[in-house]
Amino acid sequence: MVSRQTQTLRLQIWCQCQHLELYDVETVLAVAEAGSFRKAGKLLGIGQSAVTRRIQKLEDVLGVSMFERSATGARLTSAGWNFATRSRQIANQFLDTVRAAQSAGTAGNGRLRMGLTASLSRGPLREVVARFQMQHADVDLSFTEADLGELMTSLSHRSIDVVGAAGEPTSEHGDMMLLTRVPLYIAVAGDHPLVGRRCVDWSDVAAMSFIVSADVPGPTIHDYIIRRISDFGRQACIEVQGMRREGLMNLVGLGLGISLVCAQWCGVRYPNVVFIPLKESGTAETIPFSLTWRPENDNPALRRFLSLAREVAKADAASSGPS
Structure with a gap:
């Protein structure tokens, strides 16, 4: 089956080989629609004599008559009818192709693939995704949660379009944008001695x-705890559990240990788990959260997503004030 683009290209090549222009074909369609050379001229914004010359040129090239002329107007011949019908089909197909390209160019359709190391339960990233979904409902969104190394590998091989992860913007893996600074919390059991405190520090x-957790983003949290506690000249006591986020919070609720979590986790309730803000010298402790993408990725949906993310990041920075 011949594609629409191929049909349009063939029309252009055929016109060139036959010394015709696309406006010659357009003139035939206009006369067929209006039923007269004079009315067709008005539709096209040209004189009746120009319409006549174009039709005569096309008839000379093809060697057939397109219309039966009379005092009352112009009527398609059998050859003219076939020519006009097929030309209109190709023209409509070309318009469909143009509209599809324009729709894709405004993220009206397509797909956006995102890699994550954090929950979408709350925070600016959730806001970006929610607003994007609302504004571009025809875009298919897919998500992959994995460790940062695996996500960056997928990003390099273009199996995902953008990665959302903790970390400062760098140029190591592509273009990056600081989306927000995420507050940190200590997760404890409901009967833990720290419950009731407005905040805690290290x-x-x-x-x-x-x-x-041994799963993402557990390793990143593990390393962060070690670095911060080492500032107090102590060795961190950390036990790695082979469980995902939900399972880990269940262990916290059972009193088997405390954990460090980002603000995104706090949008979900877990049995007997309390989240306490972590502060240092009275200031909320935060970590940067960035988006990373490949600059050569020309996915229109990605461009629209990043544009929206910049708006949210600017608003978040304005509301948060100096960090």
Whole structure:
């Protein structure tokens, strides 16, 4: 089956080989629609004599008459009818192709593939995704949660379009944008001695036993806890559990340890788990959260997503004030 683009290209090549222009074909369609050379001239914004010359040129090239002329107007011949019908089909197909390209260019359709190391339960990233889905309902969204190394590999091989992960913007893996700074919380059981505190700092938890997930983003959290507690000259007590986020929070609720979580986790309720803001010298402790993408990726949906993300990031920075 011949594609629409191929049909249109063939029409253009055929016109060139026959010393015809596309406006010659357009003139035939206009006369067929209007039923007269004079009315067709008005539709096209040209004189009746110009319409006559174009039709005569086409008839001379093809060697057939397109119309039966009379005092009352112009009527398609059998050859003219076939020519006009097929030409209109190709013209409509070409318009469909143009509209499809324009729709894709405004992210009206297509697909956006995102890699994540964080939950979408709350925060600016959730806002970006929700607004994008609302504005571009025809775009298919797909998500992959994995460790950062695996996601960056997928990004390099273009199996995903953008990665959302903790970290400062760098140019190591492509273009990056700081989306927000994410507040950190300590997750404890409902009967833990820290419950009731408005906030805690690292000195309050440095001697306590932490549990982290072996799954993403557990390794990143593990390393962060070690670095922060080492500032107090202590060795962190951390137990790695082979469980995902939900399972880990269930262990916290059972009193088997405390854990460090980002604000995104706090949008989900877990049995007997309380989240306490983590602060340092009275200031909320935060970590940067960035989006990374390949600059050569020309996916229109990605461009629209990043444009929306910049709006959200600007609004978030304005509301948060200096960090």
